[in-house]
Amino acid sequence: MSESAVTLEDVRRVAELANLELTPDEEPRMQRDLNAVLGYIAELNELDTTGVPAMAQVGEVLGLQAQEHGESLRIDQIRPSLDRSLVMAAAPETDGRFFKVPKVIER
Amino acid sequence: MGLDLLTLDMDAVRAELVGGKTTATALAEQHYARIAAEDGPEGPQNPAAKGINSFLALSRERALAQAERVDAAVAKGDPLGPLAGVPIGIKDVLTMTGSPATAGSAILKGYMPPYDATSVAKLEAAGAVLLGKLNCDEFAMGSSNENSAYGPVKNPRALDRVPGGSSGGSAAAVAAGFAVATLGTDTGGSIRQPAAFCGVVGVLPTYGRISRFGLIAFASSLDRVGPFTRTVKDAATMLEVLAGPDGRDATASDRPVDGYVAALEKPVAGLKVGVPAEYFGEGLDEEIRAAIERVLDGLRAAGCVVKPVSLPHTKYAVPTYYVIATAEASSNLSRFDGVRFGLRAQEANTLSAMYRKTRDEGFGAEVKRRILLGTYALSAGYYDAYYRKAQQVRTLLTRDFLAAFEEVDVIVSPVTPTPAFKLGEKTDDPVKMYLEDIYSVAASLAGICGASIPCGETTKGLPIGVQVMGKHFDEATMLRVGAAIEALKL
Numbered sequence: 047m048s049e050s051a052v053t054l055e056d057v058r059r060v061a062e063l064a065n066l067e068l069t070p071d072e073e074p075r076m077q078r079d080l081n082a083v084l085g086y087i088a089e090l091n092e093l094d095t096t097g098v099p100a101m102a103q104v105g106e107v108l109g110l111q112a113q114e115h116g117e118s119l120r121i122d123q124i125r126p127s128l129d130r131s132l133v134m135a136a137a138p139e140t141d142g143r144f145f146k147v148p149k150v151i152e153r
Numbered sequence: 154m155g156l157d158l159l160t161l162d163m164d165a166v167r168a169e170l171v172g173g174k175t176t177a178t179a180l181a182e183q184h185y186a187r188i189a190a191e192d193g194p195e196g197p198q199n200p201a202a203k204g205i206n207s208f209l210a211l212s213r214e215r216a217l218a219q220a221e222r223v224d225a226a227v228a229k230g231d232p233l234g235p236l237a238g239v240p241i242g243i244k245d246v247l248t249m250t251g252s253p254a255t256a257g258s259a260i261l262k263g264y265m266p267p268y269d270a271t272s273v274a275k276l277e278a279a280g281a282v283l284l285g286k287l288n289c290d291e292f293a294m295g296s297s298n299e300n301s302a303y304g305p306v307k308n309p310r311a312l313d314r315v316p317g318g319s320s321g322g323s324a325a326a327v328a329a330g331f332a333v334a335t336l337g338t339d340t341g342g343s344i345r346q347p348a349a350f351c352g353v354v355g356v357l358p359t360y361g362r363i364s365r366f367g368l369i370a371f372a373s374s375l376d377r378v379g380p381f382t383r384t385v386k387d388a389a390t391m392l393e394v395l396a397g398p399d400g401r402d403a404t405a406s407d408r409p410v411d412g413y414v415a416a417l418e419k420p421v422a423g424l425k426v427g428v429p430a431e432y433f434g435e436g437l438d439e440e441i442r443a444a445i446e447r448v449l450d451g452l453r454a455a456g457c458v459v460k461p462v463s464l465p466h467t468k469y470a471v472p473t474y475y476v477i478a479t480a481e482a483s484s485n486l487s488r489f490d491g492v493r494f495g496l497r498a499q500e501a502n503t504l505s506a507m508y509r510k511t512r513d514e515g516f517g518a519e520v521k522r523r524i525l526l527g528t529y530a531l532s533a534g535y536y537d538a539y540y541r542k543a544q545q546v547r548t549l550l551t552r553d554f555l556a557a558f559e560e561v562d563v564i565v566s567p568v569t570p571t572p573a574f575k576l577g578e579k580t581d582d583p584v585k586m587y588l589e590d591i592y593s594v595a596a597s598l599a600g601i602c603g604a605s606i607p608c609g610e611t612t613k614g615l616p617i618g619v620q621v622m623g624k625h626f627d628e629a630t631m632l633r634v635g636a637a638i639e640a641l642k643l
Contacts, residue, residue, distance in 0.1 A: 052529070056529070057525065060525050060528050060529045060532065061525060063528050063532060064483060064487075064512075064524050064525060064528040065487070065490070065505070065508045065509050065512055066509060066512050066513060066516070066521055066524060066525065067509035067510060067512070067513040068513065068521070069513070072518075072521070075518075076521070076522060076525055079522050079583050080522075080525060080526060080529065082582075082583060082584050083475060083522075083526055083583055083584060083587070084526075084529075086471075086472055086475075086584050086587075087472040087475060087476055087539065087543075088472075089468070089469065089472050090469055090472050090473065090476075090542050090543065090546055091542075092469075093466070093469060093546060093549070095542060095545035095546060095549070098545040098546075098548050098549060099545070099548055100541050100544035100545050100547075100548065101544050101545070101547040101548040101551060102374060102544060103374055104360040104361065104374070104551075104599070104600030104625075105361070107548065107551045107552075107555070107599075107600075108600075108625055120400030120401075121400075128267050128268060129267070132267040133267050133493075135265070136264055136265060136266075136267065136493070136494040136495075137492070137493055137494060138491060138492075138494075138495070138496070138497035139497065145492050145493055147492055147504050147507065148501060148502055148503055148504050148506070148507050149502070149503065149504070150503075150504045
């Protein structure tokens, strides 16, 4: 785990990756908070985890996935899907068939 | 009237309905009247108002239509569902058609979902009267309900204090007499902690026990749906209705659902109760410590064998949780981009500017903080050091529980280190707020079940909860012990 503290530059880089636009007064606050939380998270370094498997899902540890062999998956059959007009009604901008967005490519 | 809405439980609702002393419609109206009188802000027209702010939306039309169906069934002598006529509220991270689903966020203001969450549909199919949607921390991120874009919720037991979070509205509504039961969700403690703060029963079922279809996702390897009630029996009744597989959620287990209500009849004598020393260390409020001791004395007197167990990695649970939960959140919340639903920022003339401005305007500070933290933990060069490391420690934490459950049937601990704290007390310090979850996150990471059971109050009158943790898919034994604790009347 990195000992170097999170810089303002890091905050801006991560914000860009996350598609967040922080205001100038949000940036230093987020920098302070990230450093505080990451400093606390650094306690995990005290543990030697060599050879310990990573756990992404609860089922892995219980061996559930191995038991189930997919029997719990639903039958593959055609069923009615959501009414398009209901879904489109929730969109900020639509022509009824497609979602409309600002232009993607310049010129 | 004659009914005390503060103490009304499902057995009483049933008896009143079947005995013809009230109707589901009248019961719904009484709850709506109480909500109207007390939940909103104080004012000249509303002298009894407490500003609890637990409900974000009321679903009157849907509730009264359902109440009418229940009343017709009663009149005809038709069989009634297990929740017939029971007024229930729904945390606003679950979808329910006809009512907005905001997740406590400005980015989803006014969003009308096109389908019901499976848990919501199951409650209604069992006869429940769904009153409306309940306030919560934005996207269920918080331990005090102060992160809601729609204002904080106040603790009905002490109006200057937080109800806990993130399901603060769900806990407060049950404590305030606004609903007989509610649905909440728990990712790191969001059912158990508010249940403890508000003095009600809250149950975190095993990961995969209840379908999450229709739950607005926060951290998918952790998120769970569960009930808030006034009695352990009511929680068992709700769990029986809610549990089971769902073709729309591949993580919902198809393991058979136990008879949770029937299990409460079995005596607890002979059950082994583990007490982990790691949950009784520095920082634990002395009155809470004493209350848990009284619970353990009571369980001993009931014939349980109380013995120490060790969960040696406990101190690493909070940092592990805040890596995994934020990493998953940063991915899940990428869907809020102003394209398909919710808010879209107006002054943006390119797609990428629209994304960024929408998310900046729509998300609150805590959500941004967690997205940034999660994105950082997943970013190139840090993935192994943070995310993979945390996943490995998650294995160790889970193994701790599996080893302890070789020795005991349930584990008993505090739910929270302190009773409900004051509004505003911890909002400036994220690490301090995150430490609120110190006794709840390990069970979340391990996927086991846990319940918060009221066990008395402090000298200031603040509720205290005790946590009963059970083996994976052994809610039956956990609830049995919960009922034994409830019977102590501490």
